[in-house]
Amino acid sequence: MQETSLHRGILKSGASGQRGFAMAFVFVLVALLLLIAILVITGAFNANNQAQAVGVKYGVLNSAEAAANLALNRLAENPSEPVGCVTGSLNGAVYRSCLGLNNLSWPTGRLTPDYADPGTNVWVPKGAAYIYGEATNQGSRKVYVEAIAQPAPPLVMPSGAINAATDINDLSSMGINQDPLHPNDATVSANNNINVPGAASPVQGVTHAVGTDSLIGSDGTTHSGSAAVGFPNFTELAQAAQNAKLTAQAGTNLSGSTVSSGTATYTGNVYINGDVNVSSGTVTFSTGTYVYINGNLCISGTGTVVNADGGQGLMVVTGVVSSNGVGGYQTIAGQDTMLLSLASDPGAINPCGSSAADALSLSPPAATVEPVGTVYATVGSVQLTGLGTVQGALDAGTNVDLNGGPGSAVQYDAKQAQTTLTTGTMTYTAYNQN
C-alpha cells in the first residue's frame, strides 16, 4: 500500500507539469503571433495613413486650382461678373471659387486685399481681374491659388499672300502680285508642298514649303524644307467662332431667307440663321464687328455681299462659301477684315450649286478687282478661279488651289498681315499658389 501511494503521487505530479509546460508554450506562441500581427497591421495602417495624407494634399491643391479656373471661366462667360464666390467640392476638398476684383472695365488700376495673405494688397491693372480659389479638406490648412486674369491676346494669322496648312496647287499661270506699296511682299507658304503641274505662276514674293517647293519666287529660287507657318489650332478656332456667334447673337438676328431676298443694309452685329443665297442686289453689313451665318454663303449672278464692318470685321460662315458672278464677296480695300469658313470641303456636290469642290471658292469676273480681306477656310481648301483679281490674302486649313484663267491674279493686301482673331477667352497673366 505504501509503495502504491508513492507511485501514484509521482505520476500525479508528472502529469501536472506536462500540462503547465504545454500551456506556457501555447501562451508564448500566441503572444508572439499576436505581437507580429499587431506590428504588421500597425505598420500597414501607418503607411496607408501617410500615403493618404499625401494624396489629400494633392487633392486639395487640385481643388483650389479648379476653383480658380472656374472663376476664370465665369469671367470669360460674363465680363461683368460681380465680385463674389461660389462653393463646391472636388476630390473631397471643399472649395470657394472667387472673383476678388473685376477691373475689366474700370478706367484705372486698383489695389485689392490679397485674400491668401491677409494684411497685404494686390495690384490689379485696368482691364484685368483678380481671382482666387481656396480649398481645404475637413478644415485642414487652406490652399490658395490666386491669379490676375486678362483677356487672352488675339490669334495672329500668318502673314503673306497665300498660306496653306498642306499643299498649294498652282494649277494655272496667274499672277501672285505684291502689295503696290511693298515690293515683293506676296510670300507664298505651304506646310507641305507647293505643286506646279503646268505653267508656273509669276510670284512677286518668296515661296516656302516644308516639303517640296516647285514654284520659283521673286528671289529666283525655291525654298524647300522651310519652317512651317503657324495657324490657330482647333480649340482656338472654336473659341473664336463661339465668341463671334455669341456677340452676333446679341445683335440683330435674321433668317437666311430674309437676307437672301435682295438689296439691304444691316448695321451692327448680325446673326443669320440659315443659308444666304444672294443672286441679285447688294447686301451690305456695316458698323458692326461680327456677322455670323449659320449656314452656307452663296453669291452668284449679279448678287453682291459687302462686308463693310469696321477694322477687324469678322464674318463667320459655318458652311461653305461660294462667290462668283458679277458682284461676289467684297470688303473695303485696305481694311483687315476676315471671312472665315468653318466647313470642310464639300466634294463633288457643292451646297451652293457651283462646281467648286473646295470649302471656300472665289471666282471674280474679268477686269474686276475684288477686295476680300483675309479669307480663311479653317478645315478645308480655298479655290481661286475666274478671270479677275482677288485683293487680300488666302489662308487654308488644307490646300489652296490656284486655277484662275488668263489675266487673273491674287494681289496681296499688306494690311492683312495685321489680321487677328479674338477668342473672347480669359487667360492668367500672373499666378500664385499659397
Place this chain on the structure above:
Amino acid sequence: MMKRQRGTSIPEVLTVTVIIGMLLSAMVVIVPLLVKSPLQMQSQVDTVNTAAIALYKMRRDFSQGDTNGVMTCSITPVVSCSAPPTTATSTQALVVVTDDDGTGVFAVDANGYPKWSGVYVYWLQLNSTGTAYDLERAYEPAIIKSMNGIPTNVDAVLASTAVTAAMLISPAPVLTNNIADMEFGVSGSPSTINFELIAGTIGGVDQTQTDFQGNTYARN
C-alpha cells in the same frame, strides 16, 4: 481508483520532436521577415512620401514660373547650364524663374504680370553614404528682365551663377532624401514643363524605385 497511465513510445516522442522542430525552424525563418516587413514598408512609404512632397513643391514652382525662365544644368565637374531639352532628360540641377521670394506674397507688376524676383534652384547632392541623392532647393535673388511678363534674360550665365551660389549655402537646404534621379524638359506648345523624380537608391544598392512624373502647364 485512478487508471494507471501508459508512457509515451519512442516513435511518438520522435514524431512530436520532428513536428516541433519544423515549426520552430519555420518560425525562425518567418518571424524576422514578418517583424522586418512593417519597417520595410514604412521605409518605402517614407521614401515615396518625401519625394511626393518634394514634387508638390516643384509643381508649385513650375506652375508659377515660365517656360522661358527655366534652365537645365550639370554641376560636375563645373556648373554649366543650357536650355532644357524638349523631353524629360536626366539632370543634376535646374533653375526656374519665380516671383516668390519665399514670403508667399503675390507679386504683380503694374501691367498684371509677375514681378520676377529671382530663381529657385534644385540640385542633386550625393548623400554621405553614397547610396542616393539628396534633393536640395534654394531661392536665389536675381535681376530678371521681362517683356509682357516673359522673362528675357534667364540664360546660361544667370543660371550658372544662381546654381553656384545656391550650392555654397550651408547647411545645405535639403528638400528630400533618397532620390535616384531627376528628369526635366520643356515643350513649347502649350508651354509645358515635364519633370520626373525617381525615389530610391542608386547603383543597385536597393532596386526599389518609384517614379513620379508631373506635366505642369506653366501659367505665367
